[in-house]
Amino acid sequence: MWVPWWWWPIGLGIAALLAAELHMGAPGLYAWLPYVLLLPFPIWALIWLSRSKVEVVDGELVVGRAHLPVEVISRGVVVPASAKSAALGRQLDPAAFVQHRPWVGTMAMVVLDDPDDPTPYWLISTRRPAELLEALGCDVSTGN
Secondary structure (H helix, E strand, O other): OOOOOOHHHHHHHHHHHHHHHHHHHOOOOOOOHHHHHHOHHHHHHHHHHOOOOEEEEOOEEEEOOEEEEHHHEEEEEEEOHHHHHHHHOOOOOOOOEEEOOOOOOOEEEEEEOOOOOOOOEEEEEOOOHHHHHHHOOOOOOOOO
């Protein structure tokens, strides 16, 4: 779930501007040092923000470090971008597992049927929620 492409020039531009400010205050032999130290930071930060993966592997839904066996999933629902704010706001159960990325418009809601787990559902940001639910064996058209 990569960050939008336009975040990259903005991040690098801010780092370059800050490095130029420091460069003006310390001319001479070490004038290159602010650029070497500051320009890698936005690259690292944007890669770190984009590191989350959502996948179905060996009968488990894997979201970041969290794992969920497919057997405990009772149904799944696509949450469109228009309903995202309600799903994360007034309708959100405090016990739900949420993996949210603000730059990803759509989400998938996976409802659990596990008496040993107090988590009622998982709410996951994904650009392809219908494909995720199909991989989990959920009927996307009816939400069952």
